[in-house]
Amino acid sequence: QVILEESGGGLVQPGTSLSLACKVSRRTANTLAMAWFRRTPGKEREFVAGISRLGGNIEYIDGVKGRFTVSRDDATNSLYLQMNELKPEDTAVYYCAGDSIYAYSVKFGAADYDYWGQGTQVTVSS
DSSP states (O other): OOOEEEEOOEEEOTTOOEEEEEEESSGGGGGSEEEEEEEOTTSOOEEEEEEOGGGOOEEEOGGGTTTEEEEEETTTTEEEEEEOSOOGGGOEEEEEEEESSSTTSOOOOGGGOOEEOOOEEEEEOO
16 A cells, blocks of 8 residues: 655745645655646646656646746655745645556646545645
8 A cells, every 4th residue: 555645735925935745655656656736626636747757757737837846755755846936826735646557757647646645735825
């Protein structure tokens, strides 16, 4: 059983920064492609950023390019999302996800991910 646990969410003002972390329970983290998704009420889960196994491929949605940075530290089984210049439209529950099948690429669909965290709330508001 692979368990993912997010941390770092909170309430911040527009224009500020926040860093999310995701801890993977097992040493197999380095065999997974990892990604961040987010969901707002009434909407489907949306891909935000992802990084392949070994970090060779990184993808972002257009709305966060230049503001968000995804990274991984396989030595500590961790995934990170550095979010800068936050906007109210970034408000969502953010989920960490792991893909064991297409690990050397980054998939944009939630159905391609085997493992999910419980989510952490990010609220951007003045």
